[in-house]
Amino acid sequence: MNERVFRRLRARNDPFSGTVVPRLRHIERDLDAVITDAQSRDWSADRPDQVVFARLAQARRRVRAARRFPVAGPADPVAVLIGAAAAAGVAGGLLWAGVAGGLLWAGGAVAVRPVPLALVAVAGLWAAPAAVAVLRRLRRRWDRDTHPGRAPIDDPYLYAALRRRIETCAAAARDHRSHRRRGAATELEYALDWLSAAQSELPRR
Amino acid sequence: MSGRALHAELTAVRALVADGLAEVGDAAGAGQVWLRSACTRLTSLDGVLVEAAGMIATPVWVVAVTAVTFVVVVLSAAAAEALGLGVAGVLAVSGTALLGTLAAGPWAGRRVRVALGRRRLGPEPSPVRGAATLTEVPEHLLRARVRLVSAALRRAGADHWTAPHLRRAIRTDPVVRRLAHADLLLCQAIDCLDRHLGDLRKDMP
Numbered sequence: 001m002n003e004r005v006f007r008r009l010r011a012r013n014d015p016f017s018g019t020v021v022p023r024l025r026h027i028e029r030d031l032d033a034v035i036t037d038a039q040s041r042d043w044s045a046d047r048p049d050q051v052v053f054a055r056l057a058q059a060r061r062r063v064r065a066a067r068r069f070p071v072a073g074p075a076d077p078v079a080v081l082i083g084a085a086a087a088a089g090v091a092g093g094l095l096w097a098g099v100a101g102g103l104l105w106a107g108g109a110v111a112v113r114p115v116p117l118a119l120v121a122v123a124g125l126w127a128a129p130a131a132v133a134v135l136r137r138l139r140r141r142w143d144r145d146t147h148p149g150r151a152p153i154d155d156p157y158l159y160a161a162l163r164r165r166i167e168t169c170a171a172a173a174r175d176h177r178s179h180r181r182r183g184a185a186t187e188l189e190y191a192l193d194w195l196s197a198a199q200s201e202l203p204r205r
Numbered sequence: 206m207s208g209r210a211l212h213a214e215l216t217a218v219r220a221l222v223a224d225g226l227a228e229v230g231d232a233a234g235a236g237q238v239w240l241r242s243a244c245t246r247l248t249s250l251d252g253v254l255v256e257a258a259g260m261i262a263t264p265v266w267v268v269a270v271t272a273v274t275f276v277v278v279v280l281s282a283a284a285a286e287a288l289g290l291g292v293a294g295v296l297a298v299s300g301t302a303l304l305g306t307l308a309a310g311p312w313a314g315r316r317v318r319v320a321l322g323r324r325r326l327g328p329e330p331s332p333v334r335g336a337a338t339l340t341e342v343p344e345h346l347l348r349a350r351v352r353l354v355s356a357a358l359r360r361a362g363a364d365h366w367t368a369p370h371l372r373r374a375i376r377t378d379p380v381v382r383r384l385a386h387a388d389l390l391l392c393q394a395i396d397c398l399d400r401h402l403g404d405l406r407k408d409m410p
Contacts, residue, residue, distance in 0.1 A: 039385055040371035043354055050350075054392035076377045095296075114282035117295070121278045121303060122271050129267055139373055140365075148368040 022165040024067045030162070031060040038153040047151050055198035056153070062191035063166070066173070066184035079132050086131035091124025159199045166191055208262075211380075212325050214356040215258050220330040221349035222247055222254075222391070225342045227332030229398065232339050239401035246394035250387055251329075256315075257383035259322025270310070277306050343398050350391050357384035 038053035040046075064070050074080045098116065152158055170188035173181045226247040233240035261269075281302035285295040337345045358366060361374040361381055375385045 035389075036372055036375050036385075037368070039389065040368045040375055043358060043371050044366055044368045046368050050392045051396055054389060054396045057389050058393060075379070075382060079377065099292075114279045114286065114299075117282050117299060118275045118278035121274050121299075125271060125274050126267070129263065136377070139377070140370070143365075143367075143369040143373050146369045 024063055027165055028063050034152050041151055051201045052198050055194050059191040059194035062187045066187040082135055083128035083132050086127040087124040090127035091120055094120045212258050214352055215254050216326050218349045218353050219254055223330045223332040225346050228342050239397045243394040243397040246390045250390040253387040255322035256318050258325045259318035260380045277302050343395050346395050353388055357381055
């Protein structure tokens with residue numbers, strides 16, 4: 001997901017296009033990708049700078065506060081999906097095999113034995129961490145091959161695009177009926193302040 | 206990095222942060238926005254550190270969830286059988302019970318992590334008064350940040366100190382993710398303090 005976000009951020013032939021009101025969730029996701037990238041570069045001493053990403057994170061906090069339902073999803077949705085799919089697949093397969101093979105039936109009576117059923121559930125549960133471990137190994141291999149590339153946080157067009165999107169959201173929220181949405185416009189103005197504060201700290205060339 | 210070394214590092218970071226927080230909290234008056242903002246960041250930093258220290262190792266977690274799953278499925282299947290439901294009824298009842306239990310997992314896990322982290326890190330460190338004046342607090346906090354980041358890097362493993370690997374670790378590893386969040390809060394607090402001190406310097410003739 002990260003790579004995809006970066007590719008979209010880099011494709012910037014016209015950052016001022018777009019007529020729909022952008023979604024705060026997507027703005028937050030893009031900010032998240034940029035902040036994580038900048039922090040990892042700071043940690044690996046690739047691009048040491050502790051101010052800009054901290055200020056961008058303040059902007060992200062404001063954007064999150066402006067969302068209507070500020071729920072944080074799972075931190076790693078891909079792993080959750082793959083684990084759930086593996087668990088459901090293994091449990092369903094075992095259940096089907098048990099029903100077909102007659103293992104789950106109490107001597108032909110119309111009932112399911114509790115203990116084999118629980119064993120099926122446990123087997124499904126153990127399939128999830130196994131699948132996630134495979135995914136982690138694959139990701140390590142992919143990460144070894146990826147080149148760090150340029151940091152998206154240095155990109156002035158990123159700030160222009162983000163400002164444009166947040167301003168569109170704030171304008172849509174400002175004349176909303178509900179006072180809560182109008183309060184969200186205030187939060188978004190704070191986010192814009194933090195965004196320009198972050199941009200003012202960028203190294204000039 | 207072993208668990209105990211991580212806990213020792215986090216305890217040291219916590220003590221440093223408590224010193225800084227005491228100094229900033231003394232200086233923060235009603236109108237000083239930056240100092241109050243820094244106080245908020247440092248206060249929430251403590252909770253993040255506690256949660257990072259209370260992380261449960263994956264094998265322990267898998268064993269606990271396995272036991273819970275087994276018990277829930279056995280009990281619910283036995284209850285449905287006693288009620289005289291058919292095969293589909295038993296499967297539906299036990300499946301619903303299992304999904305409900307697993308949905309309560311994050312909530313329960315958070316409770317367990319906080320309690321465990323409190324126990325591992327010991328009681329709240331009592332701040333040393335006068336350890337640093339307000340102008341020295343940013344350097345004090347920077348020292349805490351160095352320890353925090355080095356703990357996070359050791360946790361990520363010496364083979365993974367490139368930007369793509371660290372980015373992945375921040376996104377997926379639960380401990381590193383929380384340490385990254387704590388690092389972010391620390392950077393924001395340092396930034397707020399620097400802005401306050403910069404304002405003071407501007408006011409001076």
